[in-house]
Amino acid sequence: MKNQFISVLLVAALSLSFARAEAKSDNFSTEQLNQVEQLKQQALKSDLAWNLVESLTTEVGPRMPGTPGDKAGVAWAVKKLNALGFDKVWTEPATFPRWIRYSESAAVISPAPQKLHITAFGNSISTPKAGIQAQVIEFETLAELENAPIDAANGKIVFINYRMNRDRDGNGYGPAVQARRRGAVVAAQKGAVGYVMRSVSTAHHRFAHTGGSSYKEGVTKIVSSAISNADADQLHRLLALGEPVTININVQAKSMGEGTSYNVIGEFTGSEFPEEYVLIAGHLDSWDLGTGALDNGAGVAITMAAAKLAAKNTPKRSIRVVLFAAEEFGLWGAKAYVKKHKNSLSNIVAAAESDFGADKIWGFESNVHASALPVARDIAAMMQSLNVEYVGRNEARGGPDLIPFRPFNIPAFELAQDGTDYFDYHHTADDTLDKIDPEKLRQNVATYAVFSYMAANAKTRMNGKKITNN
Amino acid sequence: MKNQFISVLLVAALSLSFARAEAKSDNFSTEQLNQVEQLKQQALKSDLAWNLVESLTTEVGPRMPGTPGDKAGVAWAVKKLNALGFDKVWTEPATFPRWIRYSESAAVISPAPQKLHITAFGNSISTPKAGIQAQVIEFETLAELENAPIDAANGKIVFINYRMNRDRDGNGYGPAVQARRRGAVVAAQKGAVGYVMRSVSTAHHRFAHTGGSSYKEGVTKIVSSAISNADADQLHRLLALGEPVTININVQAKSMGEGTSYNVIGEFTGSEFPEEYVLIAGHLDSWDLGTGALDNGAGVAITMAAAKLAAKNTPKRSIRVVLFAAEEFGLWGAKAYVKKHKNSLSNIVAAAESDFGADKIWGFESNVHASALPVARDIAAMMQSLNVEYVGRNEARGGPDLIPFRPFNIPAFELAQDGTDYFDYHHTADDTLDKIDPEKLRQNVATYAVFSYMAANAKTRMNGKKITNN
Numbered sequence: 001m002k003n004q005f006i007s008v009l010l011v012a013a014l015s016l017s018f019a020r021a022e023a024k025s026d027n028f029s030t031e032q033l034n035q036v037e038q039l040k041q042q043a044l045k046s047d048l049a050w051n052l053v054e055s056l057t058t059e060v061g062p063r064m065p066g067t068p069g070d071k072a073g074v075a076w077a078v079k080k081l082n083a084l085g086f087d088k089v090w091t092e093p094a095t096f097p098r099w100i101r102y103s104e105s106a107a108v109i110s111p112a113p114q115k116l117h118i119t120a121f122g123n124s125i126s127t128p129k130a131g132i133q134a135q136v137i138e139f140e141t142l143a144e145l146e147n148a149p150i151d152a153a154n155g156k157i158v159f160i161n162y163r164m165n166r167d168r169d170g171n172g173y174g175p176a177v178q179a180r181r182r183g184a185v186v187a188a189q190k191g192a193v194g195y196v197m198r199s200v201s202t203a204h205h206r207f208a209h210t211g212g213s214s215y216k217e218g219v220t221k222i223v224s225s226a227i228s229n230a231d232a233d234q235l236h237r238l239l240a241l242g243e244p245v246t247i248n249i250n251v252q253a254k255s256m257g258e259g260t261s262y263n264v265i266g267e268f269t270g271s272e273f274p275e276e277y278v279l280i281a282g283h284l285d286s287w288d289l290g291t292g293a294l295d296n297g298a299g300v301a302i303t304m305a306a307a308k309l310a311a312k313n314t315p316k317r318s319i320r321v322v323l324f325a326a327e328e329f330g331l332w333g334a335k336a337y338v339k340k341h342k343n344s345l346s347n348i349v350a351a352a353e354s355d356f357g358a359d360k361i362w363g364f365e366s367n368v369h370a371s372a373l374p375v376a377r378d379i380a381a382m383m384q385s386l387n388v389e390y391v392g393r394n395e396a397r398g399g400p401d402l403i404p405f406r407p408f409n410i411p412a413f414e415l416a417q418d419g420t421d422y423f424d425y426h427h428t429a430d431d432t433l434d435k436i437d438p439e440k441l442r443q444n445v446a447t448y449a450v451f452s453y454m455a456a457n458a459k460t461r462m463n464g465k466k467i468t469n470n
Numbered sequence: 471m472k473n474q475f476i477s478v479l480l481v482a483a484l485s486l487s488f489a490r491a492e493a494k495s496d497n498f499s500t501e502q503l504n505q506v507e508q509l510k511q512q513a514l515k516s517d518l519a520w521n522l523v524e525s526l527t528t529e530v531g532p533r534m535p536g537t538p539g540d541k542a543g544v545a546w547a548v549k550k551l552n553a554l555g556f557d558k559v560w561t562e563p564a565t566f567p568r569w570i571r572y573s574e575s576a577a578v579i580s581p582a583p584q585k586l587h588i589t590a591f592g593n594s595i596s597t598p599k600a601g602i603q604a605q606v607i608e609f610e611t612l613a614e615l616e617n618a619p620i621d622a623a624n625g626k627i628v629f630i631n632y633r634m635n636r637d638r639d640g641n642g643y644g645p646a647v648q649a650r651r652r653g654a655v656v657a658a659q660k661g662a663v664g665y666v667m668r669s670v671s672t673a674h675h676r677f678a679h680t681g682g683s684s685y686k687e688g689v690t691k692i693v694s695s696a697i698s699n700a701d702a703d704q705l706h707r708l709l710a711l712g713e714p715v716t717i718n719i720n721v722q723a724k725s726m727g728e729g730t731s732y733n734v735i736g737e738f739t740g741s742e743f744p745e746e747y748v749l750i751a752g753h754l755d756s757w758d759l760g761t762g763a764l765d766n767g768a769g770v771a772i773t774m775a776a777a778k779l780a781a782k783n784t785p786k787r788s789i790r791v792v793l794f795a796a797e798e799f800g801l802w803g804a805k806a807y808v809k810k811h812k813n814s815l816s817n818i819v820a821a822a823e824s825d826f827g828a829d830k831i832w833g834f835e836s837n838v839h840a841s842a843l844p845v846a847r848d849i850a851a852m853m854q855s856l857n858v859e860y861v862g863r864n865e866a867r868g869g870p871d872l873i874p875f876r877p878f879n880i881p882a883f884e885l886a887q888d889g890t891d892y893f894d895y896h897h898t899a900d901d902t903l904d905k906i907d908p909e910k911l912r913q914n915v916a917t918y919a920v921f922s923y924m925a926a927n928a929k930t931r932m933n934g935k936k937i938t939n940n
Contacts, residue, residue: 059581069583114539115532117899205677205900207676241528290676
C-alpha cells in the first residue's frame with residue numbers, strides 16, 4: 001500500500017514536470033498552456049462526441065445528398081449546434097447533381113449460378129429493367145484496360161480486379177480509386193456494355209463499396225459498379241476455370257437534376273479578433289448504404305465537440321465548425337463555401353477537416369508561412385502527451401473538403417488519423433456506429449480541441465505560405 | 471553455419487525421440503505408428519482439402535436443399551469421390567420439406583426511416599406483398615417474452631434482442647438459438663403479427679444470420695426473421711428514444727412440399743474387416759446466402775481429404791465418408807441414413823462429424839466402451855504433436871448429424887475445433903472461401919487423417935458404451 005502511494009506520488013511528480021517542460025512558449029501564456037492541459041483532460045473524459053455521432057446515426061441515419069435523410073441531417077445539425085450554445089448558427093445553400101439509387105443486384109448466370117454482392121456507383125445509369133447480361137472479361141488494373149486494343153471488351157462486361165493496399169495513411173486509396181472514378185468510361189471506349197470492379201476496399205467481408213464516378217461526353221454511358229472483395233475473388237476463380245463466365249447486372253438508379261442542400265455552420269465568436277477564425281470541418285452528408293458513422297458522422301461529432309470544449313473560455317479568435325454538404329457527390333458544399341466567402345478566406349487562421357474515420361490521431365502537420373511554424377510546433381508539443389507525433393514537412397493537405405480552398409493559400413493542418421481499418425467500412429452498409437471506439441474518439445476530440453484552442457488564442461495569427469493580406 | 475547444423479541435428483534427434491516416445495502401444499504396431507507419423511507430415515503439406523473446398527464453393531456455390539445448387543453439389547461430390555479413387559461411391563435418397571427464399575427486406579418507417587438488414591428463417595411464411603408494418607416491442611430474451619402477459623405483443627412485431635456469447639466451443643449457440651427455432655411461435659401466442667430477432671451471431675458486421683425455425687400446430691404462423699447485430703443495436707437505440715418505432719418487414723418465401731436430395735457416400739474398403747467402418751462425415755448442403763465455405767464445405771473437404779490420405783495403405787477396416795443431405799433443414803440426410811442402415815450401425819467402429827468451420831482442432835474426446843479407451847488414448851497421443859489435447863471425459867457428442875445415431879450407441883468422437891470466430895459467419899452471405907485459412911485447414915485434415923487411420927487399423931475394433939453385438 002505504501003509502495004503504491006509512493007508510485008502514485010512519483011507519477012504525479014513526473015506528469016507535473018512534463019507539463020512544466022511543455023509549458024514554455026513565446027506564443028502562449030502559462031495560463032493558456034495550463035488551460036490547454038485542462039482541456040485535454042476534459043476531452044479525454046467527455047462523451048460529447050460519442051453522444052453526437054450516436055444521435056446523428058440513430059435519429060437521422062443515412063444522409064445521401066438530396067434525400068429526406070440529408071434534409072433531416074441539416075435540421076439535426078442546426079438544432080444541436082444551437083443546443084450546444086454556439087454563438088452563431090446558420091446555413092448556406094449548396095447545389096449539386098442529384099442521383100438516387102432504387103435497387104441493385106447481380107448474379108453469375110453461368111457456369112455456376114450464384115448471387116454477387118454489388119453496388120452501383122453514384123451517378124451510374126440504370127440498366128434495362130431485366131438487367132444487362134454478358135460475358136465477363138477481367139483486367140488486373142485500369143492501366144491494363146487502357147492499354148488494351150480498342151475492341152478488347154466488345155459486347156462484354158469489363159471487370160477490373162485491382163487489390164487495394166491496407167495502409168495507416170490510406171495511401172492505397174489513390175491508386176485504387178481511379179478505376180472507380182473513370183473505369184466505366186475506359187471500359188465503354190473498349191466496347192464494353194457494362195462495368196464492374198473489385199471494391200475500393202481492404203475488407204474481408206461481403207460488402208460492396210460505393211462512391212463517386214463520372215462519365216465523359218461523347219463516350220457511351222454504361223452501368224458502373226463494384227462487387228465485394230469476396231465476390232471479386234469468386235469471379236476471378238470462375239474466370240480462371242477457363243470457360244466463359246456470364247453475369248447479369250441489374251441497377252435501377254436515376255439522375256434527378258439539380259438538388260440543394262446546406263452547409264451548416266456554427267461559430268463561437270472570438271473576443272479580440274472576431275472576424276478571424278479557426279475552421280474545423282466535417283461533412284454532414286453520407287452515402288445511402290450505411291448510417292455514415294465513420295464517414296463522416298465521426299468528423300461531424302469530433303469537430304462539434306472539440307469546438308465546444310475549446311471555446312469554454314472565450315477564445316481571442318472565432319472557432320467555426322463547418323459541416324459541409326454533398327461532399328460525397330463531389331465536394332459541392334466546400335465549393336459553395338469557397339465561392340461565397342472567397343473575399344474573406346484570408347480570415348482563416350487555421351483549417352483542418354476530420355474525414356477519415358474515428359480512430360486515433362497519430363500525427364500533426366502544418367502547411368503555413370514560416371512565421372507561423374513556432375505556433376505549429378507549440379501546438380504539436382501540447383499534443384505529445386496524446387501520443388501525437390509532429391510531422392515537420394509543413395506540407396499538410398487537409399481533408400477532401402479543403403481541396404477547393406487550396407488556391408487561396410489558407411493555413412491548412414492535418415490531424416493525421418490512423419486509417420488502417422478505415423477502408424474496411426468506407427462507403428458500405430457496414431459503416432455503422434458499432435465501428436467507432438469511444439476511447440479512440442475521445443483522443444481524437446482532444447487533439448482537435450487542443451488545435452482549435454491554440455490556433456484561436458496564439459499571440460499572433462497564423463498565415464498561409466504566401467501572406468496575402470493582414 | 472556449423473552451429474546451425476548442430477541445431478538441426480539436435481532438433482532432429484529430439485523429434486525422433488519424441489516420435490519414439492509416442493511409438494509404444496498394444497493396439498498398433500511400430501510400423502503402423504510410423505505410418506501415422508508420415509501421414510501427419512503428408513497432411514500438413516497437402517493442399518487437397520483446400521482444393522476441394524475451393525472447387526465446391528466456386529464451381530457449385532450455394533447448396534440449399536432442393537435447389538439446383540444442391541443437385542449440382544451432389545453431382546460434384548460423386549465426381550470428386552470417384553476422381554479421388556474411393557473404392558465405392560454411391561448415393562442414398564433423403565426427403566425433406568422444401569422451402570425457397572425469393573426476397574427479403576425491412577426498413578424503419580418511423581421515427582428515422584432507414585433500411586434494416588434482415589433475413590428470413592428457413593420455413594418462414596411470406597408477408598403480404600407490401601410487407602407487414604407495425605410497431606415494435608422489444609424483449610431481452612425468449613424467457614422474458616414467454617413470461618409476458620398473453621396480449622403483451624398484440625398487433626406488434628416482437629423483437630428479441632438477446633446477445634450471443636463468443637466462445638471457443640460455441641457454447642453461446644445453445645442459449646441463443648432457441649429464440650430462432652421457436653421465437654415466432656411464442657410471439658404469435660402473445661398476439662404478435664411478426665417476429666424479428668438479433669441474429670444468432672457474434673459478428674460486428676451487418677449480415678443477418680439465417681437458420682432453421684418451426685411453427686406449432688394451432689398457433690398462427692407469423693413471419694420469422696433476424697436482423698444483423700448492427701441493426702439490432704440500431705433498433706434498440708431507436709426504441710430507447712421512447713417514441714413508438716414502426717418497421718416494415720417484407721419476406722417472400724414459399725414452402726414447396728417434399729423434396730429429395732442425396733447423401734453422397736464414398737468408401738475405401740478395408741482389407742480384413744470390410745463390413746466394419748470408420749464413419750467421417752460432413753454435410754453437403756448449405757444455406758442459400760453464402761457459398762457455404764465454413765458451413766460446411768470445410769467439413770466436406772476435410773473428411774474427403776483425410777480419408778484419401780488415411781487410406782493410402784489399405785486399412786484393415788473400411789473408411790467411409792458420408793456427406794449428408796439437407797442438414798440445415800433438420801438433419802434429414804442423417805435421419806435417412808440411420809433409418810436405412812439401422813440394422814448394421816454396429817458396424818461403425820468410430821464416427822466423427824466435421825461441422826464447425828475450418829479452424830484448428832484443439833481437443834480430442836471419445837464416447838466409447840471402456841475396453842476401447844486405450845485405443846482412444848493412443849489416437850490422442852499421436853495427435854499431441856498437432857497441439858491437440860486429450861479430453862478424458864469420454865462423453866463426446868459428435869456433430870449435429872450424429873444426433874440421430876445416438877440411440878444406436880455407436881463409438882462417437884469429437885475432434886473439437888476452435889469455433890471462436892465461427893458464429894461471425896455462420897449462416898450468412900459472408901460465409902465464403904476467404905474465411906478459411908489454408909494452414910489451419912491442413913492441421914484439421916491431419917487430425918482427421920490420424921483418427922481415421924488409427925480407428926480403422928487398431929488391433930481390436932472399438933465399440934460404443936454398451937456393446938450390442940460383435
